[in-house]
Amino acid sequence: MNAPRLDPPLLALLDAEWQRLDHLVGCLSHQRAGQALGEAELARLRELQGQVELLRGPQGAWHAALGEQLSPIEIDVLVCALAPELEPRLGWAFQALQANAAQPWATRALIQELLALDATQAEWLRRALAPDGLLRRRRWIVLDQEDAYRPLQPDPSLVARLCGMPVEPAAPPGATEVKLVAGWHDLVLPPSRIAMLREYLMWIAHRDTVVGQWGGRAVGGPVGLFAGPSGTGKTFAASVIAQSLGWRLYRVDLGRLVSKYVGETEQNLNRLFDAAHGLPMVLQFDEADALFAKRGEVKEARDRYANMEVSHLLTRIEAHDGPCILTTNLRKQLDSAFTRRFQMVVEFPRPDAPARAELWRRLLPPQAPLAPEVTPEVLGDAVALSGGSIRNAALHAAYLAASQGASIGLPQLAHAIWRELAKEGRELALQDLGPLAAHLPEGLRDEH
Ligand SMILES: Nc1ncnc2c1ncn2[C@@H]1O[C@H](COP(=O)(O)OP(=O)(O)O)[C@@H](O)[C@H]1O
Numbered sequence: 001m002n003a004p005r006l007d008p009p010l011l012a013l014l015d016a017e018w019q020r021l022d023h024l025v026g027c028l029s030h031q032r033a034g035q036a037l038g039e040a041e042l043a044r045l046r047e048l049q050g051q052v053e054l055l056r057g058p059q060g061a062w063h064a065a066l067g068e069q070l071s072p073i074e075i076d077v078l079v080c081a082l083a084p085e086l087e088p089r090l091g092w093a094f095q096a097l098q099a100n101a102a103q104p105w106a107t108r109a110l111i112q113e114l115l116a117l118d119a120t121q122a123e124w125l126r127r128a129l130a131p132d133g134l135l136r137r138r139r140w141i142v143l144d145q146e147d148a149y150r151p152l153q154p155d156p157s158l159v160a161r162l163c164g165m166p167v168e169p170a171a172p173p174g175a176t177e178v179k180l181v182a183g184w185h186d187l188v189l190p191p192s193r194i195a196m197l198r199e200y201l202m203w204i205a206h207r208d209t210v211v212g213q214w215g216g217r218a219v220g221g222p223v224g225l226f227a228g229p230s231g232t233g234k235t236f237a238a239s240v241i242a243q244s245l246g247w248r249l250y251r252v253d254l255g256r257l258v259s260k261y262v263g264e265t266e267q268n269l270n271r272l273f274d275a276a277h278g279l280p281m282v283l284q285f286d287e288a289d290a291l292f293a294k295r296g297e298v299k300e301a302r303d304r305y306a307n308m309e310v311s312h313l314l315t316r317i318e319a320h321d322g323p324c325i326l327t328t329n330l331r332k333q334l335d336s337a338f339t340r341r342f343q344m345v346v347e348f349p350r351p352d353a354p355a356r357a358e359l360w361r362r363l364l365p366p367q368a369p370l371a372p373e374v375t376p377e378v379l380g381d382a383v384a385l386s387g388g389s390i391r392n393a394a395l396h397a398a399y400l401a402a403s404q405g406a407s408i409g410l411p412q413l414a415h416a417i418w419r420e421l422a423k424e425g426r427e428l429a430l431q432d433l434g435p436l437a438a439h440l441p442e443g444l445r446d447e448h
Pocket residue numbers: 186187188189228229230231232233234235236237348359386387388389391
């Protein structure tokens with residue numbers, strides 16, 4: 001699942017697949033012309049069959065490329081769908097075998113004939129191409145209708161992947177991309193938390209070694225729980241993790257995903273996880289406390305239903321073979337029965353004064369002119385803001401200064417912090433600003 005890519009030399013390994021297909025095409029042409037297959041042709045077919053079996057096993061190129069063990073019939077379908085794209089002579093051959101076809105793609109009917117499938121095998125083929133089959137769920141094969149005469153095309157992302165080109169995944173349904181540029185050096189957290197985040201990253205980055213080579217048990221995930229008040233850097237840390245992998249971060253809106261209609265939630269989940277499977281992405285579920293808070297308190301039937309669904313939701317997240325990060329504001333309510341299910345639980349503390357100073361240092365625009373009395377230490381000591389509030393206040397102060405043609409001074413900072421505190425919606429007192437209170441512009445004091 002580590003964004004598996006096939007090196008171009010591995011692509012050459014698939015040569016045996018093309019040769020076999022070429023041979024099958026030849027055999028079919030003979031048969032259609034009323035000629036029986038000779039012993040030499042059958043022997044050659046067996047030989048090629050033996051070669052492709054090596055590619056198709058658990059150690060083979062297919063498994064390496066797709067991160068998944070496919071059935072022989074599924075691989076046959078993929079080979080036939082990919083052939084016109086990757087081995088054009090086979091595209092022309094398919095076209096010639098399908099009377100009046102205006103395109104080079106094989107249909108299910110042709111594949112059935114090429115592989116000389118009996119009735120049972122033909123049914124496997126039909127199932128391999130059903131909407132709930134792996135090939136369609138992973139979006140490897142494009143097929144808009146089900147009948148036997150539809151041309152089968154490979155999805156462009158599959159072709160790109162097999163050619164070793166970078167995969168540009170689309171946002172999975174129900175998720176939106178978080179675009180944040182963030183590196184480890186931008187994170188202001190106690191060293192112990194940084195260490196935990198790096199260990200979580202390890203679970204993702206070294207999975208191929210531990211599970212693939214050392215036979216470690218393949219649990220889903222890894223699932224990380226980031227707990228802490230709003231604005232303490234949970235999303236920021238998730239971006240750092242995604243970026244150190246060169247992956248994308250997607251935020252999943254649980255509220256949107258969980259439908260009040262029975263069965264729809266299940267469908268939404270399947271769509272989301274199928275689309276994310278095997279792709280280089282980190283999924284972040286916000287306000288995940290809905291997944292495990294107050295589980296004992298079942299009041300009404302409707303609650304009970306909702307409760308059943310959420311416990312299933314957590315199980316489904318755990319089963320996903322890829323990194324998921326759940327975030328929550330509540331730490332206290334999580335009992336260990338839940339936290340034990342996560343590979344990593346990281347608490348995000350409110351920043352202390354030195355951490356706040358560090359945040360101010362990073363979040364004030366680096367080239368902005370600062371008044372001499374403004375230092376990160378003064379600001380860090382003055383008011384206990386979260387990192388998110390510091391980011392907002394730093395920018396607001398910068399805009400105030402820019403609009404006044406001034407440098408960023410204590411009046412602008414007092415003003416900006418006052419606005420930030422007011423967002424919390426509680427009763428404000430001047431002393432909330434600490435030593436900055438003396439600098440709050442007159443007109444603002446009575447507004448709150
Ligand atoms: N610990 C932190 N280290 C660095 N920046 C932080 C930190 N906490 C908050 N920030 C800043 O505040 C912004 C909002 O934080 P965010 O990660 O969205 O918080 P959360 O997801 O916990 O609510 C971040 O984009 C970042 O600029």
